[in-house]
Amino acid sequence: MLRPVRLVACALLAAATLGLSACATAPLVRTDYDPTADFAQYRTWGFYQPVAMEQAGYSSWISERVREDVRHEMEARGYRYAAEGADLLVNFQGVIEDKTAVWQMPRSDVEWFYSYRHRSYVAVPVWYDETQVRQYRQGTLTVDLVDGKRNRMVWTGSANAPLTPGGKPEQRLAGIDRTVAGIFAKYPHRAGN
Template sequence: MRTLQRTSRWLFVLLATVVLAACATGPQVRTDHDPTANFSQYRTWSFYSPIAMEESGYSTWISDRIKDNVRREMDARGYRYVESSPDLQVNFQGVVQDRTDVWTMPRADTQWFYNYRRKAYVAVPVWYDDTQVSRYREGTLTVDLVDARRNRMVWTGAAIGRVVNKTPEQKMAEVDQAINAIFLQYPHRAATP
């Protein structure tokens, strides 16, 4: 009996650790690229004009933070920032949408009925589906790399995660994490002259 209790405790701790690790992994990242693009020709970059996140005509502290992170990531890959005639232009945008998850869980219960023939209560098993609904907000931060000469997107990365109320400092840390996660999926470096 003691072995069974120790084993069940150990399994519970292992399961809890796996669940917590899954929650702490950060945003889900998806990428795509143009298969006809020749990434070995790109050396310089600048920001696309106008940036999709700043279409309304003004910037925010979040868009400034994203710009700083993009500069750091592009510099780390050997790309040189230039104001005019770049090889690549970087565009980004953020979208927040309301989402709903619906799932069912099979459940079993016992119903008690009085049996007049036996003059006793009888347990009858009952199986049913329990439907759960969860509403949340999902944010998507997308970074696009555009071939400036052809004005054609050649690579895109998107970080997708749940949006919860946080302090500005926590939001900045999430922006940093999202941009880092997106660029971890970018496999190219600047062309050498």
């Protein structure tokens, strides 16, 4: 009976992960690639089976939106979709992590001491570091391109940013669109180039 609860938890995790739209700052995008890969040979693309975000056995509105955005980005780069035998397979995954940020803030203050010599109070400046701690959640969306013949990842891009609670569904959808576009903005290749 644990399985349905786990499936719901995975769906909520995916929904929150792609809530990057509610971020106050733009997501940080990082990419990496296989230097031995020949990107000029790739002309078609499809989805890896099963897509990591849908390993629970079902799709969600979030995974469907990511699929639409990936389709748009791949076709804009000249790749043709092929359901079977594609040159490149696209996989994507969302993860949420609880994070803690700790930093020091320099502070100054004035301490008052009684001086028996001067028979009055004397102000003495004091400098110190105040420790600040903040708990937050960070969402990461990763998109992998896999060589279909060798079943080997040839390019990966990830976007991560702190998540903020709330936000309208339209804002979350727009955030998903921006996040996927931000990841693919760092993909330098085109079909057959």
